[in-house]
Amino acid sequence: MHPLSDVFRRYAVYHFRTSSPLYECLSLAAADDHGLLELAAQAGPGQPQPNMLSGAVHYLLLRGVDHPLRHFYPSLTSNPGDPALAFALFKDFCRAYRDALLPLLRGNRVQTNEVNRCAYLYPAFCRIYRQTGRPLALIEIGASAGLQLLWDQYSYAYGTGEVYGGASAALHLSSEPRGGIVPAFLRQLPPIADRVGIALHVVDLQREDDYAWLQALVWPEHRERRLNLEKAAGCLKRRPPRLIEGDAVGLFAGTAAAMPEDAALGKEKSGRQI
Known part of the structure; x- marks a missing residue:
């Protein structure tokens, strides 16, 4: 088992479940995907990997990357698709844009201003x-x-x-x-x-x-x-x-x-x- 598997499952249950159905589904599925967990592991020391991976993908989509995954994000469409169907496209997005995701994961930090x-x-x-x-x-x-x-x-x-x-x-x-x-x-x-x-x-x-x-x-x-x-x-x-x-x-x-x-x-x- 990958060392980040439990991290993604905990985030799905204790963080995403009550407020982000999309991230809950993606995090649960990613917990069993070695390639995505290896990508998330590129986040900087002390950074929460599920938040960093989700944020990096969201960043590229908000910046205009054209990929079918965007149709599952309520921040990008008024009629988002079923979150349970998003994972295959999420995985494809991470594969296609790995080179763009890596510097975001390695160089950025989770710094929300609530x-x-x-x-x-x-x-x-x-x-x-x-x-x-x-x-x-x-x-x-x-x-x-x-x-x-x-x-x-x-x-x-x-x-x-x-x-x-x-x-x-x-x-x-x-x-x-x-x-x-x-x-x-x-x-x-x-x-x-x-x-x-x-x-x-x-x-x-x-x-x-x-x-x-x-x-x-x-x-x-x-x-x-x-x-x-x-x-x-x-x-x-x-x-x-x-x-x-x-x-x-x-x-x-x-x-x-x-x-x-x-x-x-x-x-x-x-x-x-x-």
Whole structure:
């Protein structure tokens, strides 16, 4: 048995099953295909091979590669075929475009920017501002493209009938509080003194290839996530945050020391801000 067989089966069951029927079917079938597993094994160290292989194929299709496989992707057609019938074409695609897939697998990383997380950052930052009365200074560790640093450029709804944040914002995020506790939302956005992101590998959305790779990492069925990424990227291009490429272990102290002294410092690690 190939060492990646169980990896692909686990991804099919625990990751893809509830949100991507296409990737579930492809991952289950690929788990028994030695050639595809060898191709996926070319992903860089520490990278999730099922996500990398799926993302690399999706990237080429989004970039216009003409192959019948595209007719099974909801991101590329309004009437996709039955996912259970896609594997033969997926295997053929990987064979035909192996030379184009290899540099993507070896050189890229899984770096998603899930802007929906900002829906819980907003009430958290409202609380910090209410408690401190000080403008916020934000340092995001693992910033990728920095889309979450622009949380104050988006608007929010929490089932209260009110819209918070920028009422005319291009990106509107909805969330539903659970557990019977509704956070205290501020009608006015907490002021931001400064913001900066640190990442080992910065994603530059001014570069077409970087943006296309982020798009490809969104699973084909996730239309809302794809649209949110597009709108957030538009906000970033109009007001790009400061991003530093390097190891946060060595860069954090100096970055924090350079923040305004009268600001409340918010730190983010692994996609979660506090």
